[in-house]
Amino acid sequence: MASPTILPPSSLFANKNCLILTPTLASAKEFTIKYSRVSNSPSISLGARSSIQLQTFAAMQEKGTSALNDDSKMKIPHVLTVAGSDSGAGAGIQADLKACAARGVYCSTVITAVTAQNTVGVQGVSNVPEDFVAEQLREELLPMAGIITPNLKETSALLDGIKLETVDDMRSAARLLHNMGPKNVLVKGGDLPDSSDAVDILFDGDNFYELRSPRIKSRNTHGTGCSLASCIAAELAKGYSMLSAVKVAKRYVETALDYSKDIVIGGGPQGPFDHLLRLKSNSRDFQRLQAFNPNDLFLYAVTDSGMNKRWGRSITDAVKAAIEGGATIVQLREKDAETRDFLESARACLKICQSHGVPLLINDRIDVALACNADGVHVGQSDMPVRVARTLLGPEKIIGVSCKTPEQAHQAWVDGADYIGCGGVFPTNTKENNTTVGLDGLKTVCMASKLPVVAIGGIGISNARDVMEIGVPNLKGVAVVSALFDRQCVLTETRKLHTILSEANVSILH
Numbered sequence: 001m002a003s004p005t006i007l008p009p010s011s012l013f014a015n016k017n018c019l020i021l022t023p024t025l026a027s028a029k030e031f032t033i034k035y036s037r038v039s040n041s042p043s044i045s046l047g048a049r050s051s052i053q054l055q056t057f058a059a060m061q062e063k064g065t066s067a068l069n070d071d072s073k074m075k076i077p078h079v080l081t082v083a084g085s086d087s088g089a090g091a092g093i094q095a096d097l098k099a100c101a102a103r104g105v106y107c108s109t110v111i112t113a114v115t116a117q118n119t120v121g122v123q124g125v126s127n128v129p130e131d132f133v134a135e136q137l138r139e140e141l142l143p144m145a146g147i148i149t150p151n152l153k154e155t156s157a158l159l160d161g162i163k164l165e166t167v168d169d170m171r172s173a174a175r176l177l178h179n180m181g182p183k184n185v186l187v188k189g190g191d192l193p194d195s196s197d198a199v200d201i202l203f204d205g206d207n208f209y210e211l212r213s214p215r216i217k218s219r220n221t222h223g224t225g226c227s228l229a230s231c232i233a234a235e236l237a238k239g240y241s242m243l244s245a246v247k248v249a250k251r252y253v254e255t256a257l258d259y260s261k262d263i264v265i266g267g268g269p270q271g272p273f274d275h276l277l278r279l280k281s282n283s284r285d286f287q288r289l290q291a292f293n294p295n296d297l298f299l300y301a302v303t304d305s306g307m308n309k310r311w312g313r314s315i316t317d318a319v320k321a322a323i324e325g326g327a328t329i330v331q332l333r334e335k336d337a338e339t340r341d342f343l344e345s346a347r348a349c350l351k352i353c354q355s356h357g358v359p360l361l362i363n364d365r366i367d368v369a370l371a372c373n374a375d376g377v378h379v380g381q382s383d384m385p386v387r388v389a390r391t392l393l394g395p396e397k398i399i400g401v402s403c404k405t406p407e408q409a410h411q412a413w414v415d416g417a418d419y420i421g422c423g424g425v426f427p428t429n430t431k432e433n434n435t436t437v438g439l440d441g442l443k444t445v446c447m448a449s450k451l452p453v454v455a456i457g458g459i460g461i462s463n464a465r466d467v468m469e470i471g472v473p474n475l476k477g478v479a480v481v482s483a484l485f486d487r488q489c490v491l492t493e494t495r496k497l498h499t500i501l502s503e504a505n506v507s508i509l510h
């Protein structure tokens with residue numbers, strides 16, 4: 001058995017493993033940093049001068065090393081978290097352990113402080129002596145971070161108390177924090193006033209990503225920050241890109257909060273949530289809730305092979321550009337493709353979509369979706385019935401269905417669809433003989449539907465705002481073909497449409 005590599009303290013931050021930093025405000029005055037270092041290699045170094053923790057860590061490393069030397073054994077991605085203990089077990093090291101376990105990742109721990117707390121409040125904090133933890137904590141740690149994930153209060157504290165009141169303020173703050181050295185900055189806007197969504201800004205030094213999820217009304221929100229950071233670390237350890245890891249982590253926390261809305265732990269004003277929801281619920285509805293996020297319908301790019309050919313680009317380049325421009329879900333609608341070619345394109349596009357955390361659906365062809373393990377399908381009223389598609393695809397895949405009437409919308413719900421595509425809203429040349437429903441028809445379908453709805457048909461930058469302003473909460477976005485793909489620059493057009501939709505969202509909220 002190979003022995004574990006425990007490097008001396010000085011080399012703690014000297015290797016290239018990713019580092020996650022979550023500043024946490026222990027109290028109004030004290031500012032502590034929790035960090036998680038990520039690695040899927042067995043030679044994780046640990047610099048904290050705690051012999052007890054080093055021994056524990058070494059024992060775990062030994063196990064990991066022997067497993068990794070034997071190809072027949074399973075490799076388990078590994079996260080190291082350094083954080084405080086929350087005796088209430090909702091946040092801190094306990095939340096990190098649960099979040100990593102829930103995401104299928106092994107988590108080693110170094111404890112920096114022990115707190116006495118419950119759902120009513122924090123009664124006491126006892127810091128582990130400084131020389132038990134790495135001396136580099138703060139100035140040296142920040143520039144080494146793969147990502148830092150401060151909330152608004154913490155962002156403000158890191159930036160000399162600047163005010164953060166809008167999403168634009170968050171963007172500016174993310175840029176300033178990025179200048180301090182971390183490779184990525186996720187400013188979490190959960191406390192932003194006047195926002196019905198939880199809006200986070202991810203900045204990677206080049207691009208800003210505005211990540212939205214519905215605000216879950218619940219008292220059980222203790223430990224969300226720790227869990228989000230740990231989940232990001234877990235996804236990175238599995239090999240996902242930063243953007244994908246952040247998106248998955250956000251969806252995980254959102255789903256866990258929603259699942260835990262009604263649980264009661266403790267009598268205080270803020271309770272913990274249930275991290276291991278997945279183990280506890282096998283219900284079909286629950287599994288689908290995890291797999292599909294209705295907010296992904298925000299900017300739905302639907303491909304058309306004819307259009308992309310005409311403009312001389314491959315389907316993969318078209319999909320890449322749409323995602324870069326802000327598409328939140330992609331459908332491959334390749335009406336004329338041979339099955340083999342369609343499957344090959346679908347596999348290539350799936351790789352691109354997965355690396356960005358964007359779901360990929362296949363139009364009409366359940367067989368192609370199954371063969372490439374796409375995220376789901378979109379079917380029409382004369383395609384394979386939703387109920388049959390559901391049986392073939394199983395509970396976790398996304399199924400969308402086209403509906404023009406309240407009756408069809410009701411049936412879609414009964415049959416187990418995840419969302420409705422309603423249209424054509426306006427006339428279009430993309431689909432022949434397609435009757436239009438207009439904005440009134442769209443509103444009627446939305447109001448009758450228990451499912452989220454995406455509008456389709458003749459929608460582009462000139463009218464997307466009118467569509468979103470019909471003001472029905474379950475209308476989640478627009479699906480577009482020609483406005484993105486029958487244009488010279490897919491990236492520019494997608495960006496423009498994204499801006500318009502984001503502005504429409506803001507104006508609807510106010």
Ligand SMILES: Cc1ncc(COP(=O)(O)OP(=O)(O)O)c(N)n1
Pocket residue numbers: 300302331333363364378379380381383400401402420421422431454456479
């Ligand atoms: C999001 C979305 N909505 C509606 C459709 C139309 O599907 P369908 O009625 O099956 O027509 P075709 O696209 O197959 O011609 C869609 N594709 N996507």
Ligand SMILES: Cc1ncsc1CCOP(=O)(O)O
Pocket residue numbers: 423424425427428429430431434456457458459479480481482483
């Ligand atoms: C597939 C489909 N279903 C209803 S309208 C339509 C075509 C949408 O294309 P475009 O966005 O170019 O109008």
Ligand SMILES: [Mg+2]
Pocket residue numbers: 363364378379380383
């Ligand atoms: Mg169809």
